[in-house]
Amino acid sequence: MTTLGVLESSFIETQTQPYCDLFRDARLYRSFQAALGGILASGSTRLSQMARAAPGTGAAPHAERRLRRLIHHEHQRADLRPETLEDRLTTLGAQRLAGQDEVVVVMDGSDLRKPHSQALEHLSTVRSLDGHPVSGYPTLNAIGLTPDGHLALLYHTLYSPQAPGFTSANTVIIDAIKRIVQALRAAGVGRMIFVLDRGFDDLKLIRLLVQLKVQFVIRVKHDQRTTRLTPTSIELPLVDAAGHASVQDQFELKRPVVTDGKVKWRKTPAQVRSREVFIDGGRLKLNVVKLEFSVPLKNGQEQGWLLLTNTVLSTTAPGAVVRLYLQRWSIEEVFSWTKSALGWEQVQVLDFDAFRTLVALAWIAASFVFDLGESLDSPQLQLLAHLGGYIPHKNRPPGKKILLLGLLRLANAYLVAHAQPKDALPDHVDTLLHSLFARR
Incomplete structure (x- = not known):
């Protein structure tokens, strides 16, 4: 050739x-x-x-x-509905990971911003990089990572709370999780670990992940969630329950710091606490992992992370849970690259379904580039x-x-x-x- x-x-x-x-x-x-x-x-x-x-x-x-x-x-002689393309992207992504013993699924949302648009169909409101409301659409995306560094795009959808038939963002997330798990199991993948950021710690999502018998590491947003130290003990906030844990590991962590929308990694001394907790009225046993940065950070940055996981922890495992969560930044790099290199925020069509189709095509093109090194x-x-x-x-x-x-x-x-x-x-x-x- x-x-x-x-x-x-x-x-x-x-x-x-x-x-x-x-x-x-x-x-x-x-x-x-x-x-x-x-x-x-x-x-x-x-x-x-x-x-x-x-x-x-x-x-x-x-x-x-x-x-x-x-x-x-x-x-009428082609089926290019966005739902069809999204389903095919998930199926093919899972097939690229076929037979793997372990796959880490990193799922997160990314806002497609159209700050100067007014006539786009079902235009919604998202957040700019500095946190202000702007016009745009939310998206939900997922990648799969293997222990040897192989990566595949597993899921993409663009939606709008203003579109007819929309129920909730949770419904979109639940549907995505079910599709991904089904596709990976059909491809013969063994262990699945979902790594999710803040906002994914809703009790309905946690119940679903437990029901599907997959493991997860979720960064906590609802740190005041009522929790028990034993199934029948008195209830207390999750953040207080984490404070009852002893320090189990200390290390120097390369911590992601976002500056002007770009992620930079800085070394920070850190320590990890973990313990068993019970949520959902004492019916659901999980482990809480609290990461604390030993040196106070500047500019109002967070002084630590609170993670929930259903993995079985040993004395050395809490640090491994933190390292699992750090893989979440892989998807941030994917978002940054697809927006800048493939221009999926440059879409200029008014029809909502056509808009979704064109963005889905950009994600399919992105999957081709990820596959380049092997094909x-x-x-x-x-x-x-x-x-x-x-x-x-x-x-x-x-x-x-x-x-x-x-x-x-x-x-x-x-x-x-x-x-x-x-x-x-x-x-x-x-x-x-x-x-x-x-x-x-």
Whole structure:
């Protein structure tokens, strides 16, 4: 295969093959491939930019119009409803983790902000980076992590409290958890550990996780929740119950500090307390883990974390629970990357379902990039890494930002090559790329 073939056939065709059965028309399927290729090649979800940059359709007449009709579901011969794409993303993500003994599922929300929009259908209110209310839509997303560092996108949905039929955010979360657990079990995954941030410690969600027989680590928001030290003892707030625990571990922790929307990691001395507690009127036994930072932090930052887990703790396990929770920041990096590199906040369509479809396509494109390192052979991966500015390092393989930048530059080369008559650019284009970027 030629280097330009990464975009032309092997990569896009292989990655989109699991979606082929959603189409009963070959032309619509090619438009779907063009939409995903356009997102990858332009780093944007603006239809005009996608149409111009999509390999194979960049010079085609009415390319933008075709993409617009596709996402607005104007065809009866294709099922591109957002729910269909979201279900398929979960199924394929679970299949990428098939047979794993353990998968850590990190689930969290991320706001899609449209602060200057007024006419978008069912527009809701979310929070800006500095905490002020702005127009936008909430999303819920999940990734799966394996002990050897493999990552797969497991879930995405965009919703609006203003949309007809919406009940509650809890309903969205419950449905997501059930779908993920079902998909992972169907893929033969053994142990599942859900890592959840504040706001996910609602009693209904905890009961569901226990009922599904999966393990979890949840950061506590409701620290005044009534708790018992034994099933029949007097009730006291959870934060006070954690204070009855003894220190079981001390270590130096790399702690995430968010500054201007970016996560920076700083070393901080910390100690961990843990003990058994009972919630839900004494019927549900859990463990509370309290992380305390030994050195007071500045700027009003939190002095510790309170975690709830149903894992069985030994004298050394509380520190492991904290390290499990720290994996939650992996999804923050995914949010940051998809927003900046794939532009899923740049969507400019008024219809709510079309909006959801286009954002779902961006997440599908993101899953392709995560799969790049495993689906491409070494010379192709090497080319994309070089095009993306990768500096070889034996312990640091090229990351998703590098690979996507390589794809963007390769797409530009593809469009230049295919904008010319076939006999005007012979194989010397490919030869030149190989001589410039291939390892000697």
